[in-house]
Amino acid sequence: MKLTNLLTGAALALGLATSAGAQDKTKVGFIYVGPIGDGGWTYEHDKGRLAVEQHFGDAVETVYQESVPEGADAERAITQMALQGADLIFTTSFGYMEPTLSVAGKFPDVKFEHATGYKTAPNMSVYSARFYEGRAVQGHIAGKMTKSNVIGYIASFPIPEVIRGINSAYIHAKRVNPDVEFKIIWAYTWFDPAKEADAATALIEQGADVILQHTDSTAPQAAAEKAGGVITFGQASDMGEYAPLPRVSSIIDNWAPYYIARTQAVMDGTWESVNTWDGIAPGMVEIGEISDAVPADVKSEALAMKDAIASGDYHPFTGPLKKQDGSDWLADGEAADDATLAGMNFYVEGLEGDIPQ
Incomplete structure (x- = not known):
């Protein structure tokens, strides 16, 4: 007992x-x-x-x-x-x-x-x-590498985060290639491989030989690989299984x-x-390995930009910059404040089309 x-x-x-x-x-x-x-x-x-x-x-x-x-x-x-x-x-x-x-x-x-x-x-x-810091680096590479001067962008939803990314990529592509043109397709999804593949294919049919994306699957990478002669960038993750082509680098969220x-x-x-x-400085945003498909001088320039952003010597939204309607936004040497960036609801000068409401 x-x-x-x-x-x-x-x-x-x-x-x-x-x-x-x-x-x-x-x-x-x-x-x-x-x-x-x-x-x-x-x-x-x-x-x-x-x-x-x-x-x-x-x-x-x-x-x-x-x-x-x-x-x-x-x-x-x-x-x-x-x-x-x-x-x-x-x-x-x-x-x-x-x-x-x-x-x-x-x-x-x-x-x-x-x-x-x-x-x-x-x-x-x-x-x-x-993420816009990484988009600046991508835009620089894209502007240097496009042969058609048409860059396609698969956008998810028209919120400030996505609009910032489009603007940042465009600004930096345009600065190194004045002839560059952006074509944007709004997919209205974060993750839908079929929709993302269709968007990539449509952009390629419109002449894009570079595809940027703010959607989450690897479907655009696969569509670009199938088309041939198109480069892409990993979104949120490295997507390195598509390196060295079509994926030439990536934004990695850590x-x-x-x-x-x-x-x-x-x-x-x-x-x-x-x-x-x-962003890049604390390591929350990382730039995935830039593949050997990128010319050495372009890779060097991209890494220098990354380092300048990390050190605070360069801000991706630095004037002179105008809004799409031609109105002044940032004066020469002036950097955008966080409040404006956080609520960004406009395209910069040069981008075509309207932001969906």
Whole structure:
């Protein structure tokens, strides 16, 4: 009888200890707009999640939900994650901003982090990367390498982040090649390989021999490879399986350091609402290897620009620059302020077409 009681007590104690250990884990959740195997945006966010697991080991538990549509579905997914005990939730697409804000108001003890948005709350931060810095480097290479002088751009949604990217790439292509022309197709999706492939093919048929993209799959790379004689750039991830051609370089989003730091802050009890917008200098934006398909002098110039941006010696939006309607924007040597960039809703002079409303 006594032995049975001892065994029962030991089992109970072990169970309580196991339960306490599980409760002591910090639970970190991620909501993704695409599949983790998209090879681009979501793939890189999930690499950040895996880095959190590797860094903290048994001290954390991570969970994720992929391919969550923006809107009401997102609010349901975020709510469910909060109800399941997440301490920290990263929502990783612009269209998740309002759903995240709504759920944050209902769960004041949970910390929320929203990627690429601008609305915050006491328990909700926002974070993004200065992708336009990488677009400047891409634009320089594109302007130097195009033979048709037609550069195609697959745009996702007409939000400031995407408009900044188009403007930055165009400015830097135009500065090294005054004859360059941009053709833009709005795909109205972040991830849809069929739509992205169709957009790339349409741009190539319009004479583009360079394709830039602000969509998440590798489908444009495959379409360019099939067409031949077209160069591309990886978006969000290296997409190096298409190097050295058609993919000649890439913008890589490195979220791991941010995710580790914010998880640590929750564990330490030091987390507070912040607005983070980092670029090449802190390493949130990386330039993927420039392949040997790029002439040595162009590669050297591109890397010099990258270094100048990182050091603060050069800002991609430096005047003289005018808006599309011909009105003055930036004087000679003047750099754009963050407030204007964050809300950018106009094309620079030279770009054709209207921004969809």
